[in-house]
Amino acid sequence: MSPAGASPVHGDLLYEGKAKRVFASDRVDRVVVEFKNDATAFNAQKKAQLDDKGRLNCQISARLFELLEAKGIPSHYVGLVSDTWMVVQRVEIIPLEVVLRNVATGSLCRQTPIEEGTAIEPALLDLYYKDDSLGDPLLTEARVKLLGLVDDTQMTAIEGLARRINAVLVPFFADLDLQLVDFKLELGFNADGQLLLADEISPDTCRFWDRRSSDAQDRILDKDRFRKDLGGVMKAYGEVLKRVQSACPEPRKSL
Ligand code: UDP
Numbered sequence: 295m296s297p298a299g300a301s302p303v304h305g306d307l308l309y310e311g312k313a314k315r316v317f318a319s320d321r322v323d324r325v326v327v328e329f330k331n332d333a334t335a336f337n338a339q340k341k342a343q344l345d346d347k348g349r350l351n352c353q354i355s356a357r358l359f360e361l362l363e364a365k366g367i368p369s370h371y372v373g374l375v376s377d378t379w380m381v382v383q384r385v386e387i388i389p390l391e392v393v394l395r396n397v398a399t400g401s402l403c404r405q406t407p408i409e410e411g412t413a414i415e416p417a418l419l420d421l422y423y424k425d426d427s428l429g430d431p432l433l434t435e436a437r438v439k440l441l442g443l444v445d446d447t448q449m450t451a452i453e454g455l456a457r458r459i460n461a462v463l464v465p466f467f468a469d470l471d472l473q474l475v476d477f478k479l480e481l482g483f484n485a486d487g488q489l490l491l492a493d494e495i496s497p498d499t500c501r502f503w504d505r506r507s508s509d510a511q512d513r514i515l516d517k518d519r520f521r522k523d524l525g526g527v528m529k530a531y532g533e534v535l536k537r538v539q540s541a542c543p544e545p546r547k548s549l
Pocket of ligand 1: 391393399400401402430476477478498499500501517
């Protein structure tokens with residue numbers, strides 16, 4: 295086993311994204327993901343290094359993938375190698391960002407007259423085209439079809455999976471006094487054509503409001519602290535991990 299945070303044995307760098315690096319592994323059907331400390335917002339116009347972010351997001355994601363797996367929701371997650379490294383199934387990522395909104399905030403409130411904090415029931419599912427050069431634009435189902443990103447059957451499966459994930463995560467976080475306001479998912483297909491949850495689920499990709507605080511700024515425990523220069527970004531991520539850990543103590547190690 296690798297020591298905490300140490301780089302495990304891995305092959306070539308296959309891909310480097312804004313928050314993660316993806317390396318080949320000793321198996322063609324698996325890759326190794328390193329969670330980085332780089333923080334970006336507003337399509338990478340705002341950048342910073344946040345010490346410990348990689349570990350916190352990796353540790354939170356691993357536990358959430360295991361929680362979802364226990365509820366029958368398949369993901370790319372195989373196991374952890376160290377504090378910041380995760381083994382996952384190799385998938386072809388669908389170029390869609392699937393956003394689930396339980397409470398109105400962020401771009402929904404900038405683009406519509408819906409008031410900040412309005413409960414959305416059932417959750418709103420928004421699709422964005424995963425393309426930084428275009429600024430990840432909001433899509434319609436007709437545009438998804440026009441672009442040929444997925445067929446109708448795949449779209450139905452994606453929406454079903456996203457809503458099942460939301461149905462597991464909302465009560466899980468509510469029990470930890472965290473309101474899951476909204477979150478972004480990425481999905482992919484493995485070599486067998488199975489649809490899997492991929493990427494990460496962390497305070498980088500979710501909005502969490504602390505039910506133990508009534509202050510509109512203090513309650514924010516996610517990347518909005520970075521986006522809005524509120525300070526205490528890693529303290530907030532650490533608080534999310536602490537609560538997740540209280541329910542899911544130890545994620546498994548990858549062989
Ligand atoms: N999100 C993300 N990556 C993106 C855009 C959004 O992880 O590139 C997440 C974001 O953290 C939030 C949800 O998706 O939890 C909805 O974000 P929104 O569309 O409101 O975007 P923003 O207000 O950040 O522009």
